[in-house]
Amino acid sequence: MLDIEVIEDPAAAEASLDPIRTRILQELAEPGSATQLAAKVGLPRQKVNYHLKALERHGLVELVEERRKGNVTERVLRATAASYLISPVALQSVAPDPRRFADRFSAFWLLALAGRMVQEMGKLIAGAAAARQKLATFAIDGEITFRTAADRAAFAEDLGVAVTRLVDQYHHGGAGGRKHRLVVALHPALKPDAQDSTKTIPAKEQDND
Template sequence: MATPTAPDDEIARDISLVDDVVVARLLLDPLRSRVLAALATPGSASTVAAELGETRQRVNHHLRTLEEHGLVRLVEERPRRGLVERIVVATSDAVLLAPSLAGDNAPHVRPDDRRDERLASRYLLAIAARLVSEVGDLARSARAAGRPLPTLTVDADVRFATAADRAEFARRLTATIHDLVAEFHDEAAPGGRWHRLVVAAHPRPTRDLERTAVPTVAPASDPVDDDDLAHDPSDHPTHRPTEETP
């Protein structure tokens, strides 16, 4: 008997953080990675094999392995020529390998790095690795609890005319953040919750320079009923809030 097909809005998903060495190794297999990518939409061993130009038996082996490790899930079972065709789909839109997979070689945040201009990029990468690990863990816990995770991402491109302008921008941005933190930080508030605030900037890669984009400012959005964000910045072209996991 066929099980109900999941609606399109339930086939989904987000980015899964992979911190298990065994699963990470599975994903490094080129064909298995292609099979997983092909299952962004529901499919069977037969349909994926046809798409990739591989044998059904070979694809089915990889499908079973992916399902055993939670990378794909069953959507539907269909009777077909006296057999049962299993329709599966990827459990995430994408996977991200956790920095912790590097073990003792993973980047660690060392406060002294920010005091040394020569190590500024190392400090930024260590902060980025910590962000990936922490948000990935929080998102996973939130999904398991069926609760949203209030997060905010601000992403913009800016082109400075001179190094002096860049330095002035950094000075004023730092001062503004300092003032905001001083105004809203409250260690004694009952029911308060700690948050991390990360602000980073780096030169845009050369390969992206041909795709120049000047950020535009949209009108402020209407307030929404949310305990964590007073306004929904999704209407702003440079603000991309996400809500996933507490």
């Protein structure tokens, strides 16, 4: 099971966005059967089976084992990943393209860069997994509080100078090197009441599907 799987296929993305199937994927972080899932999500086993077949068809769940019980074969499945992200590739014709513009102070350019990162990392992770190799990456995540907007602008300028100096120091322009993508981002942190805008749909509400 992957920690995160990036979904590129539009049909798979559509299947994963169904609230019931999202709940099933969540429950299948640990292997389970349709009977076990039915008790957890509050739906008939036949309906759970219908959703499982759709998720399996799109490669979002996988068979772990089959258990024979009398004349019945119970299939035990699990999600292919602990978490999922939908790649901009799933919306290829309308996905943001960072090459259209390059404005260091544009929130939309930052978002386009983030979308490209999801797309590229999804492909790199899949390739590394297929080759049974580790993927060399590095990231820094933190928070900084600025006293004034002028301080923020000064920090951004100093950061740009420092990164440019490091790039000039380590960049190898000749043949034989491996190109790497470098993205540096700075944006306001979300306020506490906006941190979690998603809510789990109760089983009773999901029964209407």
